[in-house]
Amino acid sequence: MKPPDNHVHTRWSWDTASSSTMELACERARDLGLPGLAFTEHVDFTAWGDGDGGATAPADVGARPRVTPMNVQGYLADLARCRELYPELRLLSGIEAGEPHLFAGSVAAVLAAGEFERVLGSLHAVEHRGGLEYVDSSLLADVDPHDLMRRYLTDMVELVAGSSVFDVLAHCDYPRRYWPTDRAGEYSEADFEEEYRTVFRELASSGRALEIKHQEPAGIGGADALVVAGGR
Template sequence: MDRPTRNLPADNHVHTRWSWDTAESSSMQLACAHAVQLGVPGVAFTEHVDFVDWSGEGTTDVARPAEVGPRPRVVPFDVDSYLADVARCRESFPQLRILSGIEAGEPHLFAQSVASVLRAGEFERVLGSLHAIEHRGVLTGVGHALFAELGTRELMTRYFTEMVTLVDGSAAFNVLAHCDFPRRYWPTERAGRYRETDFEEQYRAVFRALAASGRALEINTRSPLASVELMRWWWQEGGDAVSFGSDAHTPLRVGEHFATAVDVVEAAGFRPGRDRFDFWRR
């Protein structure tokens, strides 16, 4: 594989076998090897931290929905084994900046459970994400079925509204991941092409809340890639930091589409930060 002719940013959103939805073959070692080959200077292993009910060990979360919908594959996060794997990779790949981290799902609803995980180890990159919204008293995963039931306008509006609540209601994370996650499941055949401009005010509301909190917005290259215009809305609403994340669940997707994402973020007015490992900034 040819190395890129320009510097790439660090990948701040990578999953490995320690995430419940990622294959055992997706090892940290393979992800690091691909990052080195591609010229990505650093990776953050941000494994999924999700919960199946409203109470973890020694915690009781404030539950707004009556119940958590089915999450049959979710398992507890093995913090000790994960951190040991990070330490081994740091020894094996000294040329990489390797950060520990988690992707906290619905951290505003599972505040105490997330805090319990964060107390169990040192985590340098914490992503906040919203994969589910309340529907009929149940925390329900966003996907094709919910689009079919709610319709496109209602689902997206409810999602963005809940995203503002997440930003305002949780201080646990430092990067907001995939702010428009449902568009991965957008029913193009029925609803036509997804247009960011149809939800401009909703995006801007999320961006205003996030900018006021001083945290970074992720450009997620697994999702349909954000437009220059959308990243300019982030700038206009006061956002001053952008994080790049591949959301890779297999090693070969680390750093995927980063050259294009760099072009998008640069065209919106952001520039590399203090060093190659920093967020891009105003």
């Protein structure tokens, strides 16, 4: 039995093409023989809201021109339709909450707007020049990559300790996707072993699961093929 893909983005995520529908993801899952999917759409924010950690967080949320609020009603309607169309698939509702320890109030408002069965926690941004900046190639070009990776993993411990809203920690070493091999050499986990271990200890002590990326050549609906091993 293949594992389900528990981290799928569709057109309801701000970074995913409008042609990337839930139906297409379900068709693909059926073709691949997957037992189910979790539609964990991105929930990110561009400003501090009520109940957020803005006071202790960086002054600004850096430019996030494409981030838009999740359309919860549209998402849930799609999901209900897919559950009727694909009864053989186990389809979970969900979100991927970005920096949930900093946006606790804003995330809670989204979670209150619908029923979400799978909540991923993820860190895509760190403090840089007084603002919260996405970790991507342009940030990595501006800093020492090893320093940034250490800071990222340290912030990750704060995220895990500071938010209980999520069940599964997504992509625990996200910046490596943009690792500048030309400047920094090959990425080596061993360089950050202690930092990784600290994250995993914190996560395990709260009984939560780590997302494991399962390398399949073909992703689901354009998203990464990711599975969750263990956990609730």
